[in-house]
Amino acid sequence: MLEAKRVHHSTHIPQWKKDAIKEIVDNVHSHKVTGIVDVRGVPADALQKMRQKLRGTVKMKMVRNTLTTIALESLPAEEKARELSRYVDGQIVLVYTNANPFKLYKLLEATKTKAPAKGGDIATADVSVTKGPTSFKPGPIVGEMQQAGIPAGIEGGKVVIKENKVVIRKGEKFSPKLAELLGRLEIFPMEIGLNLKAVVEGHTLYMPSDLSIDEGQLRDMFSKAAGHAFNLSMEAGIATKDTIVPLIQKAVMESKALAVNAPIFEKDVMDMILSKAEAEMLSVAKEAKAKNADALDEELKSKV
Numbered sequence: 001m002l003e004a005k006r007v008h009h010s011t012h013i014p015q016w017k018k019d020a021i022k023e024i025v026d027n028v029h030s031h032k033v034t035g036i037v038d039v040r041g042v043p044a045d046a047l048q049k050m051r052q053k054l055r056g057t058v059k060m061k062m063v064r065n066t067l068t069t070i071a072l073e074s075l076p077a078e079e080k081a082r083e084l085s086r087y088v089d090g091q092i093v094l095v096y097t098n099a100n101p102f103k104l105y106k107l108l109e110a111t112k113t114k115a116p117a118k119g120g121d122i123a124t125a126d127v128s129v130t131k132g133p134t135s136f137k138p139g140p141i142v143g144e145m146q147q148a149g150i151p152a153g154i155e156g157g158k159v160v161i162k163e164n165k166v167v168i169r170k171g172e173k174f175s176p177k178l179a180e181l182l183g184r185l186e187i188f189p190m191e192i193g194l195n196l197k198a199v200v201e202g203h204t205l206y207m208p209s210d211l212s213i214d215e216g217q218l219r220d221m222f223s224k225a226a227g228h229a230f231n232l233s234m235e236a237g238i239a240t241k242d243t244i245v246p247l248i249q250k251a252v253m254e255s256k257a258l259a260v261n262a263p264i265f266e267k268d269v270m271d272m273i274l275s276k277a278e279a280e281m282l283s284v285a286k287e288a289k290a291k292n293a294d295a296l297d298e299e300l301k302s303k304v
Contacts, residue, residue, distance in 0.1 A: 020063055024071035024094065027061065028081045031096035033104060035199030036087040042192055050111045050194060058107060059096040068094060080200045087198045101199045105211035112193030116183035119176030127168045127182065127189040134159045134185065148178040 028034050037060075039047055051060050063071075065088050072085035097104050117123075129150050136142075136159040145152035151162045167182075168174060168189075174182075182189065199206050233243045234250070259269040260276055 017067060020067050021071040021074065023061075024063060024068060025074065027059070027094070027096045028072075028075065028079075031059070032098045033096065033101055033199060033201045034081050034084065035095045035097075035101075035104060036084050036197040037093050037095050037108065038090060038195040038197050039093055040091045040195075041190075042194070046192060053111065054107060057097060057099055058104065060093050061096070062093045065089070065092065068092070080203050080205055083205055084198055084200060092197070093194075095199075101201050101206045102211050102213070104199060105196055105208065108194040108196050112191045114188040115190045115192040116188050117174045117179040117190050119174055119179050121174045121179065121190055123168045123170050123172050123174065123189060124191065125170050125189070126166050127187065128164060128166045129161050129182075129185065129187070131161055131164050134161060136184075144177065145181055148175065148181050150178075150181060 039062075042050070054060065069085050069088045072082055072088070075082040095104070095108075099107070117127075133155075134152075138154045138157065138159055142152045142154060142159055145159075145161075149165075149167045151165055152159055153162050154160070167178065196208050196211070199211075230242060232238075233240060234246060237247065239247055256269050256272065258264075259266055260272045263269075263273045263276075265273065
């Protein structure tokens with residue numbers, strides 16, 4: 001009886017919903033990377049511009065959350081993209097691409113722009129005001145700023161901020177008045193853009209924190225690693241396309257040094273052997289001269 005009810009229920013699912021679910025599944029299977037992106041707070045016109053900017057690299061699709069969840073949960077258990085259903089919440093879009101997750105994250109981050117806060121927004125970081133003059137004329141604005149927690153006063157006929165101060169902490173909610181005043185001070189603490197919630201490539205689920213890397217620092221790390229690997233190869237005598245020439249040069253220098261010290265009279269080192277012999281001869285002559293001078297001094301002293 002229960003099975004009969006399920007069949008009866010499924011037959012009444014509108015075709016457009018079935019098509020939407022199938023499209024999600026097909027897109028997951030036809031792209032290397034699938035992600036969930038939060039578009040909360042992004043105006044429709046701005047979202048359209050972002051979509052156009054990403055076109056050709058990233059495919060964006062907005063589908064009802066319930067249909068998205070059904071589609072993702074219909075995937076086989078062994079498919080990692082099934083886990084994306086946990087992140088279907090709020091105002092989201094699905095994104096598909098054949099670029100790697102790191103490039104996707106970078107592209108999405110590039111869509112972000114600074115925006116003024118609105119009353120009720122949650123601060124994503126500490127927000128500060130900086131000591132100095134403002135563009136406001138003296139008046140009731142001073143009291144409004146003080147009530148909102150901004151240390152304002154009047155100096156030299158101008159409204160000034162008296163000291164540097166954090167006016168709202170990360171995680172706190174903007175009051176309408178503080179949001180308004182920060183906007184008038186041209187302080188834009190919010191960001192509008194596409195926020196990646198989670199992304200899957202193959203059998204790996206990435207979170208934004210996994211993809212947020214300092215490219216300069218990473219480049220330095222690779223450079224240092226390459227340098228260490230080169231030095232190790234040189235010390236161990238491991239011949240590679242990068243070390244073969246320096247290894248040969250080192251071997252030639254060491255063999256010449258050995259031939260000179262032995263000495264081994266080969267034409268390639270004869271000049272070096274003669275130069276060494278001359279240097280040793282001059283050193284001996286100098287030492288002998290010094291000893292003779294000392295001996296002469298002693299003889300003269302004895303006679304005196």
